[in-house]
Amino acid sequence: MIKITNLEKYYKTEEVKTIALNKLSFEVKEGEFAAIMGPSGCGKSTLLNILGMLDDPDGGSYLFNGIEVANFNERKRANLRKHNIGFVFQSFNLIDELTVFENVELPLIYTGVKPADRKARVDEVLEKMQIMHRRKHFPQQLSGGQQQRVAVARAVVNNPKVILADEPTGNLDSSNGNEVMDLLTELNEAGTTIIMVTHSEHDAKFSHRIIRMLDGQKVTENVLV
């Protein structure tokens, strides 16, 4: 599904060049649940941004479903992203001006799904995430756990092949955190590939494999299952 080889990313200022990813290589197979761990500044988020095609690498190869995407321009990346990748963020990143329903509906709008189909699909996902009763509420009217459930609903509404989760439980208490992890596990069991960046050993245990990073490089890789 995802294969990166010798991936590099630098951040440059006039005087300093910081290496964020240093010839990083690994592969995530279809249907796999991988956790990426490491201390702050080790390059986890940079990696996730590149995997999510929000940013481009400075060197190396990135094969997504067998397609080399490292040199894609922004338009091509955006197109591939909206059909294949769903995102879950630590801070939920819901749009405050839109209701729960509208937030979840947004990816379907951008992929050109017809209104009637959109409604059916959003209702189905909201039902599944047990947030249907809050469909007309705005994000600021929900608890953190509910907001993250909405974010997960938004991530899966397009049936993406891959979900990229960046510290999905970082802003939640343990009970809400567990609920979100259960949701992600369910999605994975249904066939969605999941790559999750986390600081939490507890959350990482939900995955099949833990990739540990330091200074932009892979240090270890533990298979859990």
Add this chain to the structure above:
Amino acid sequence: MWKTYFKTAWRNILKNRTQAFINILGLTLGTLSCLAIMVYIFSQLNFDTHHEHADEVYRLRTFIGSTNGSRESNFATAGPPYAFAMKDEFPEVEEATRIVYLGSENSELLRPKGQKEAYFEAEGYLADSTIFRIFTFKFIKGDSKRALNEPNSIVISSGMAEKYFKGDNPLNQYLVQGSGEDELLLKVTGVFDENFGKSHLRPNYILSMNTPGMGEFVRNTTDFATQNFVHTYVKLAKNADVDLVRTKLPGFLEKYAKKDLEKWGKSKKLYLQNIQDINLHSAGIESQIGKTSDINYLKMLAILALFIQLVASVNFINLSTARAHKRAKEIGIRKTIGASKNTLIKQFLCESVILAFVAAFISIPLIALGMPLLGGLFQTSLTIDILWNWEILAGLVVIAVLTGLVAGMYPAFLLAGIKPVRILKSGSFSSSSGGFLREALVVFQFMVSIGLIAAVIIILNQIHHTLDKDLGYSKENIIAIKLGTDEAKDAIQQLSNSLGNIPGVTSAALSDMYPSQVRDADLAIYLPGEDPNKIQTMVYNGISPGYFETVGTKMMYGRTLSETDTLGIIVNESALKAFNLKPEKAIGQQLMYKTGGETDQALEIVGVTEDFQFTELKSVTRPILNYMDSRTDWMVVRIAGNDISQTLDKINTSWNDILRHKPMEYRFVDEELERLLSEEKRLARISTIFTVLAVILCTLGLFGLISFIAEQKRKEIGIRKVLGANVPSIVNLLLRDFVILLLIGLALAVPITWYQMEEWLSSYPDRISIQWWTFVLAGGISFIIMIFTVGLKTIRTASTNPVKNLRTE
């Protein structure tokens, strides 16, 4: 997709109410100006298009110069014989008609037969019966084909029908024109709808040309050189080539007018102008029927409106880019979940277009409420109905869309170009993007404000200069009483005696023209013993003894006129200069006046006055000769400055005692002078209003921007204060940049405004020169407004407890 755009846009507007309020207020003021000007421009378009033969009807214009080429004037009129000579000469000319404009000044006294109550009625025409074959008038009563066939026929407007006959059928009823021996019985043969179509012809009544009096004179005049007061219109055949007819006009003049022109020492050129062009393309043409507009004036107004709207759009751009960070998170999320740059650009443009439409919707009721004010401002009658024209509504939609796009374009590209990864990583976005553009736009706003303020100062100065200049007579407290009828002229002596007994009346005299009256009648004069073709044109005026004392013009040499002076004249200094005569030798000098007959008439200068401004305030002083006349059209009366209204009442009583049932028509000379500057005053009023609007908009924009900057710099201000900075030093820090921008704006405004105003002033022979202090004052006013706007907010921010600032940061 669009539904989502609109929904998000609307919720964003509601969420950022202050910003939205400033934006909507600014865009509303801008749109309101555009709409107001659009309404006015629309009211001035499509004149004379309603006539059935509009494309084929032309006005014959005349350029008149003297053979020595000294002065050429451009008239809307021609001589009496031209119309039908053209019809005889050109196969292309199917119909011709002549209109004598009885004028807005020279109103006629009319009353229904058998009634005593009479009115002075202006806007009367004397016309050939063919007028209705050329122009389309909607007849409510009577038959346009036959209405003016008979002598003493009168066709009246629907308004006049109501005024004189109050609901009765006016057809075949009689009106009495004039009084005494001059009384003329006129039969009403038609009533036309005065509200049908927009035309440069707006008569209250039309008299048949074959009526005795002036009509008779016009019909009997065969001279092609003089009497250039007849408005002449021809209708060409459907497919006739007007350019071909134009090329044949010099030959036509050669054939018909050469002899007369040589005799009078004049030269003429003719031009055919389509009637649909008259309203907008008649600037500088003399002797027009009524008032016309000017395409350049409309263009200037449109440019002003454009500037105002641009200033409003600049506010939008500045506020949107300055607050871009507030939208950064939303943009990041949208891009992450699949929004393309184009989609986001559409979304942001949608927001700006929605705001522009909100502004447009608010403008409609505001303009409807302000319609009477607007009519007053533009000095034209405007009704709310004009708003419902599809052209106006379509124009408003275009304005809203264009404004939305212009204002929204840059912010949309800036916002949509934000990279999601930067936002999602840091959670914020630096608003320094667009900083240079923002500064450039603030400079633009300062430039427009300062330029407009300076322009208004210059316009007002020129108006004051013109009004306050030494006219060569004293304009205050002179009234001119109209002696329009024979009855009044017969009673001149009686009136003079009666007025002489009124304590408030200082002196009174007779004159054919009162000072400031616009009349362009002149004579061809040459020096005896010199070439009779070396003529100078001189304005002429009949006066009675005591005229110059009454108006306050100083005699330089010689004496005033006496009752026995039949050929003695008084000229002004300009006349001496024109003939190169030495003042000390002028008395007794003869001047030859071309009579057009076999022999010319010698006149003798008996006195010379200082120059005085006779007609238009804008023009330079022209040579004038004054001769003795005891039956003039006007009586000028100087009254004492105290208790003017009581003196006027007494004059009125004297008039009524002598001339019962004839209303006294009078005017104050100083008011007439101001009226002559009405165009300039209108320009000044409009410029002032737009300038105030532009300044309000700039102030709004500055307020929005400084609020944002102050908010952005809260942390910096807090730290500086903790480190010991005082309030003035922080105010200085925030203000410094704005002062620099204002100075750049000032530097740009000076040459542009200077150049534009030099152009404007060049039309004034007696003009002011632009002073440097004008710009210092304009810059100073802008500076003070800026200090108030920016300063107050800055002081408040600088005075806040630093702990609070740092904590909230």
